Amino acid sequence: MKYKLEAKNIDVFYGKLKALNNINIGITENAVTGLIGPSGCGKSTFLRLFNRMNDYIDSFKLNGDIYIDNTNIYDKSVLVDELRKNVGMVFQKPNPFPKSIFDNVAYGLKIQGINDKAFIKTRVKDALKQAALWEEVKDDLGKSALALSGGQQQRVCIARALAVEPSIILMDEPTSALDPIATAKVEKLILTLKEKYTIIIVTHNMQQAGRISDYTAFFYMGDLIEFDKTDTIFTNPKMERTENYITGRFG
Amino acid sequence: MQKIKEKIIEFILRATALITILTTIGIIWVLLSESLVFFKEVSIIDFLTDTQWTPLFANKHFGILPLISGTILTTIIAISVSLPIGLTIAIYLSEYAPKKLKKFIKPLLEILAAVPTVVYGFFALMVVTPFLQKLIPEMAGFNSLSAGIVMGIMIIPFISSLSEDALSAVPKSLREASYGMGATKLQTSFKVMIPAASSGIIVSVILAFSRAIGETMIVAIAAGQQPRLTLNPLVPVETITAYIVQVSLGDVQHDSLEYRTIFAAGITLFVFTFILNNISFWIRKKFREEYD
Ligand SMILES: Nc1ncnc2c1ncn2[C@@H]1O[C@H](COP(=O)(O)OP(=O)(O)O)[C@@H](O)[C@H]1O
Ligand SMILES: [Mg+2]
Numbered sequence: 016m017k018y019k020l021e022a023k024n025i026d027v028f029y030g031k032l033k034a035l036n037n038i039n040i041g042i043t044e045n046a047v048t049g050l051i052g053p054s055g056c057g058k059s060t061f062l063r064l065f066n067r068m069n070d071y072i073d074s075f076k077l078n079g080d081i082y083i084d085n086t087n088i089y090d091k092s093v094l095v096d097e098l099r100k101n102v103g104m105v106f107q108k109p110n111p112f113p114k115s116i117f118d119n120v121a122y123g124l125k126i127q128g129i130n131d132k133a134f135i136k137t138r139v140k141d142a143l144k145q146a147a148l149w150e151e152v153k154d155d156l157g158k159s160a161l162a163l164s165g166g167q168q169q170r171v172c173i174a175r176a177l178a179v180e181p182s183i184i185l186m187d188e189p190t191s192a193l194d195p196i197a198t199a200k201v202e203k204l205i206l207t208l209k210e211k212y213t214i215i216i217v218t219h220n221m222q223q224a225g226r227i228s229d230y231t232a233f234f235y236m237g238d239l240i241e242f243d244k245t246d247t248i249f250t251n252p253k254m255e256r257t258e259n260y261i262t263g264r265f266g
Numbered sequence: 267m268q269k270i271k272e273k274i275i276e277f278i279l280r281a282t283a284l285i286t287i288l289t290t291i292g293i294i295w296v297l298l299s300e301s302l303v304f305f306k307e308v309s310i311i312d313f314l315t316d317t318q319w320t321p322l323f324a325n326k327h328f329g330i331l332p333l334i335s336g337t338i339l340t341t342i343i344a345i346s347v348s349l350p351i352g353l354t355i356a357i358y359l360s361e362y363a364p365k366k367l368k369k370f371i372k373p374l375l376e377i378l379a380a381v382p383t384v385v386y387g388f389f390a391l392m393v394v395t396p397f398l399q400k401l402i403p404e405m406a407g408f409n410s411l412s413a414g415i416v417m418g419i420m421i422i423p424f425i426s427s428l429s430e431d432a433l434s435a436v437p438k439s440l441r442e443a444s445y446g447m448g449a450t451k452l453q454t455s456f457k458v459m460i461p462a463a464s465s466g467i468i469v470s471v472i473l474a475f476s477r478a479i480g481e482t483m484i485v486a487i488a489a490g491q492q493p494r495l496t497l498n499p500l501v502p503v504e505t506i507t508a509y510i511v512q513v514s515l516g517d518v519q520h521d522s523l524e525y526r527t528i529f530a531a532g533i534t535l536f537v538f539t540f541i542l543n544n545i546s547f548w549i550r551k552k553f554r555e556e557y558d
Contacts, residue, residue: 066446073365099448106446110439113462123447126457172443179447 018082019044019213020065020183025079027060027237029072034060036237038079042230047205047214049228049245051221052260056234058217062185065215066102067095083183100127103176107188109168111160111175116143116152119160119171123179138178146174147204166197173204177212184208186216190223202227221261225249233257297536300529307523313530319493319509321527322518328527330534332493336410336503337535340485341478343414343499344421348474351418352425353460353467359426360433361455372427379423387487390416395488404500408490411499417484424474425467432466433459465553472546476539482507506535 018041027035035057042048050058060069067088069075080087088098100123111119120139129135139156143149148170152158160171169189176184186205190198205214205227218224224231225245232242233256241248241257252258305313308328316329355375359368394412399405436459444454460467482505490502491512504512510528518524 068442068446071445096448096450099446104442104446106439106442108439110437110443112440112443112458122444122449122457126447126449126453175443175447 018042019084020215021082022061022064023080023082025061025064025077025081027057027064027069027078028074028076030074034237038239040232040239040242042213042215044213045209045211046229047209047216047227048230048232049224050215050217050232050234051219051224052234052240054219057237058219058234059187061234062187062215062217065183065185066099066104068104070095100179101181102183102185103179103181105169105172105176105184105186105189108192109165109172111163111168111171113159113161115157116160116163116171117156120174120178122175127179138180139174142174142178145177145208146170147200147207148174164197166193166200169193169197169201170204173201177208181212183213183215186214188217188219191219198223221263233260235260294536297529297533300526301533304523304526304530308530317495319504321524322513322516328530329495330506330531332495333504333506333509333531334534335495335497336485336489336493337479337505337507337538339497339499339503340410340414340417340481340489340505341475343411344418344478344481345471345474347415347418348421348425349471352422352470352474353429355422355426356429356433356467357455357459359430361451361459372430375423375426378420381420383420383481383483384487386416386420387413387484390484390488402500406490406501408488408492408502409500410485410489410503413485413487413489414499416488417478417481420481420484421474421477424477425470428470428473429463429467432463432470435466436462465549469546469549469553472542472549476542479535479538479542480507482511486511506531510535 020042022038022040025035025038026033038061050062052058063069064077064081065083065088069077077089081089083098083102086093112122114122117139120142121135124135124138140149140153143152148167151167152163160168163171169192173184173189190201193201202223205216208214209229216224216228228245230243231245231248233240233248233252233254235256241252241254243253248257249261252261313328313330315331316327317331318327318329319332320327355371359371363371390412391408394416395405395407395409398412399407405411440458440462441454444458449457485505486508489505489508491504491508492502493504493509494501496503509531513525513528
C-alpha cells in the first residue's frame, strides 16, 4: 500500500533529551489519523515534523526521513515555504491574526502573491463554508477575528488553512481550548474534511480519537507503542500499555 | 520594630513621590505665570502668526513660528533617519538574530543614547557638516540637516529598543501561524509582526519625537542660532530649545520682556511634548485593552 505521508527511522533530540525514538509510520490519504498518549510523550514534536515547524528550535535535531508524496521533505532542495502551502496547520490555541475575518482567511493567498480580488473572495467564501463558519459570519467579514468566540476563532484558523487548498492538515489538540459545543462542531467538521484532505490530529482526549480518527497511533515516552485502525486499538489492542492507557488506568 | 521600619520606608517613598509632583507643579507654575506676564505685553495672535522672531533686536517681532519650524524641521530629519534604521534593527533583532547576538547588540545600541549630546553636537558641526559640504557645496556651516541626521543617530535606540520589545511581546503563536501558512520571515515581519506590534512601535516613535523636540545641545551647536521660517535643511535655523539656551546664557536682563520670551517659548515646547505624551498614553491604554 502507498502512503500519503511516511516517517522512517525517526529520532528527535532536543539537545541531550531524546524526544522521539525510532518511529516508523505510514499515514493513509483522505483519512484521519489520531496521535494519542500522555502529555510530554512527543505527539506535538512528531506532528510538527511534517511541516518542519521544529526547525526554529535551536536545540532540535532530527535523524531519519519524512516523506510526503514520496518526497523527502528534509532534503536540501525542498523549499520550506512551498512545503507549508501543501501542509496546513491548526494550533492548540486559536491564533487568528489581529485582522479582519476576511483578511485572516485571505492571508495565505496574499502571501502567495495572488491579487485577483474576485478569486480571493471566492476562495475565502469556500474556505469559510468548508469550515462551517460561513453562515455565522457572512455579514461581518470585516469584523476583527479577535471579536469572535473561541470556537469561531478556531474555525477561522481552520478556514485560513483550507483557503490555500493544502492536501494535508495537521491539528495539534485543536479543541483543547474550546467548550463542548464548539468541540462537537469542530469534530463534525473534521469528519467532513477528510473527504478532501489527509488529516493528522493530536489529541489527549481518547474519546475524541475514538470518535473522529480512522487510525490511531499511541505514543509513550518518545516511543510509538502501537499504531493501527482505531477500532482495533480501542477494542483489541495488542500491547498492554495501550490497553492500560485507553481504559484510563494511567495517563 | 519591623513596623516602625515599614512606616519609615513608606514615609520616604511617599515623600519622594510628593517631591516629584511638587517639582512638576512648580515648573508648570513658573512657566505659566511668567508667560502670562509676557502675553500681557505681546498679543497671543502676534505670537502665533507673526513670521519673525527678533526679540533681541531693535525692531522686535515675537512670532514663534520660525522657532517652531526650526524645531519641526530638525525633528523630522531626525525621525526620517532613526525610524527606518531603528525599525530595521528592531525587526532584525526580534525576527532574525540569534538570541545570543541580540543580548549583545541591544545594550550596545543603547550606548548611542548615553553619549553626551555635546559630543554629538560637535560631531555634527566638525565632521558631518564638512563632509556634506563636499557633496552639497552651497550648504551653510550651520544647518538643520547635519544636526537632524546626528540627532537621528542618537535616538535610534529609542526606536529600535522599544520597537523590539513590542515585537517580542507579540504572542509566539501568531508568528507560528504565519510560518505555518508558508510565509517567509520577511512576509511574517511585515504582514503580521509589525501590524500586531504597531501600537508599541508608534509609542516608540512618539517617544523619539519627544526626545528630538526637546534635544538642545546638538541643535544649539550645529543648527545655528538664526530663527528663520523655512523648510530648507541647508541654512541655519534655530529651535525653541536652542533659543532658550541662547537667552539663558546671554546677557539679557532678567525681568525684562526679552527675558520672558524664554518662558513663552518654554510653554510652547511644553504644549508640544504634553500632547505627544498624551497621545502615547492613550495608545498604550488602547493597546492593553486589545490584548486583554
Ligand atoms: N522546544 C523544546 N525544547 C526542549 N524540549 C522540548 C521542546 N519541546 C518539547 N520538548 C520536550 O520534548 C518532549 C515531547 O514534547 P511534546 O512533543 O510537546 O509532547 P506532547 O505534545 O506529547 O505533550 C517533552 O519531554 C518536552 O519537554
Ligand atoms: Mg503537545
